[in-house]
Amino acid sequence: MGRTAKPRSIMVALAEPHKRIQPVLARATQLAEAVGAELLLFHAAFESALSGRPHFDSKRLARARGWRLDQHTRALERHAQKLRKRGITVQTLAVWGEPAHESIIRAAIRDGVDMVVAGPHEPRRNNATFPLRQTDWQLLRLCPRPLLLVRPGSPSMGPVIAALDPVHSNDKPATLDRALAEGAAALAAALAVPLIVVHSIPPALDALYESESARRKMREQAATAIHRTVGSAKIEAGDIYVVDGRPEEALPSLARKLRAQVLVMGAISRRGLRRFAIGDTAERTIHASPCDLLILKPKGFSLRLGRVHREPVILPDAAERPGRLSKT
Numbered sequence: 001m002g003r004t005a006k007p008r009s010i011m012v013a014l015a016e017p018h019k020r021i022q023p024v025l026a027r028a029t030q031l032a033e034a035v036g037a038e039l040l041l042f043h044a045a046f047e048s049a050l051s052g053r054p055h056f057d058s059k060r061l062a063r064a065r066g067w068r069l070d071q072h073t074r075a076l077e078r079h080a081q082k083l084r085k086r087g088i089t090v091q092t093l094a095v096w097g098e099p100a101h102e103s104i105i106r107a108a109i110r111d112g113v114d115m116v117v118a119g120p121h122e123p124r125r126n127n128a129t130f131p132l133r134q135t136d137w138q139l140l141r142l143c144p145r146p147l148l149l150v151r152p153g154s155p156s157m158g159p160v161i162a163a164l165d166p167v168h169s170n171d172k173p174a175t176l177d178r179a180l181a182e183g184a185a186a187l188a189a190a191l192a193v194p195l196i197v198v199h200s201i202p203p204a205l206d207a208l209y210e211s212e213s214a215r216r217k218m219r220e221q222a223a224t225a226i227h228r229t230v231g232s233a234k235i236e237a238g239d240i241y242v243v244d245g246r247p248e249e250a251l252p253s254l255a256r257k258l259r260a261q262v263l264v265m266g267a268i269s270r271r272g273l274r275r276f277a278i279g280d281t282a283e284r285t286i287h288a289s290p291c292d293l294l295i296l297k298p299k300g301f302s303l304r305l306g307r308v309h310r311e312p313v314i315l316p317d318a319a320e321r322p323g324r325l326s327k328t
Contacts, residue, residue: 006035006190007114007146013104015120015133017043017075017094023152025079027292028117029088030156031148035190038089040111041076044103045069045096052311062312069096070316096313101138102305108145116143119150119292132286140267140286140295144303146183147295148262154291158259159238160188161196163251163266163285166225176266176298177229183296184264185235194238196258199226200250201242248284256290264294 012028025041032039045068052061076092083090093111097103108116118139120131132140132149139147162184164177181197188195199222223242230237243250255263265282286293 006186007031007037008035009038009040009111009113009115011040011042011104011108011111011113011116011145013100013116013118013135013139014041014043014076014079015100015118015135017041017072017079022079024117024119024150027148027150027156029083029086031115031117031190032088033086034192037114038091039080039083040107040113041080041090041092042104042107043072043076043094044098044100045072045094046098046100059312059314062314063316065096065311065313066315069094069313096311097308099138100135101142102308104135104139105143105303105305106308108143113145115146115148117148117150119148120152142303142305143295144297144301149293149295151289151292154261156261157193158261158291159194159196160184160191160262160264160294161198161251161255161258161260162237162264163247164197164199164226164229166199166222166229175300176296178233179296179298180264180266181229181233181235181237183294184262185233185237187262187264187294191261193261195235196239196241196254196260197226197230197237198241198243198251198254199223200247201244202246203244247281248288251285252288252290260291262292262294263289264296267295267297 010028010032012025014022014024028039031037047068050061050065050068052058072094073092076094080090080092093107095103095107104116104118116139118136120133120136136149140149162180164180166177184197185195201219201222205218219242223240226240226242230240241254243254245253251263254260265285267282
């Protein structure tokens with residue numbers, strides 16, 4: 001997907017496909033219907049009790065893994081059938097492997113999806129912290145595709161907020177701001193909602209300026225830099241905010257005030273590391289976010305995954321299954 005293009009194919013990573021209520025799937029469905037995208041319902045299955053070792057693996061274990069994988073596939077298909085009746089093109093894929101985040105990433109790359117949608121599968125209180133799983137955190141770090149993390153119970157009609165850092169006080173690459181602006185604009189257009197651009201100025205920066213006029217000039221320079229970024233990205237923003245406060249406090253506060261449905265942020269690249277790390281500020285902001293999060297990587301992000309360890313799987317024959325799904 002180009003930075004300004006609407007997603008044409010969306011992977012939905014379902015942690016527990018057998019559950020009837022699926023906030024992640026509901027959000028992905030909303031987006032797919034808005035832009036006419038195809039959906040890939042995906043599940044990475046693994047159970048340590050069914051994981052053999054080189055000297056202990058057997059055909060019996062392979063068949064047991066096949067039965068479990070078939071159950072997950074049938075659960076995915078039950079969700080898919082409902083969506084196909086709404087006119088959405090849906091495919092399903094369940095694989096056996098761990099860790100789950102690597103299976104998700106490999107499938108996203110192999111199938112060429114434009115966006116990955118993931119997140120908690122259970123509704124939570126509105127004032128609770130963002131309940132991310134270990135798989136979600138690893139996707140934050142490593143997923144090369146735009147990653148939409150769904151917070152169950154978040155607003156669904158408000159604006160999209162892009163958090164920019166024009167002075168790069170949080171160690172973001174300079175090119176990331178433009179990618180964030182373009183990605184946020186594409187999502188706002190897809191959802192037909194306003195785009196809001198914001199930059200927060202940490203209190204610690206005030207110590208660098210001796211007078212109020214100097215601090216005011218610094219804020220004006222930040223606003224000018226944001227307008228320059230928005231202009232270079234050739235997008236339109238409904239409002240631009242320069243707010244005082246730590247990002248982990250100011251950004252969630254503004255999102256809550258505006259009832260934003262998505263906060264767009266960038267993953268932080270640490271010098272000398274091949275992989276991306278989530279910094280303390282970003283982690284606290286994610287925990288405090290009252291809405292969904294769209295996480296983007298800067299241009300040129302490259303990924304190296306570990307070696308694949310495949311365990312044999314023997315799927316049951318159609319005659320062995322307890323029931324057959326009707327074709328659509």
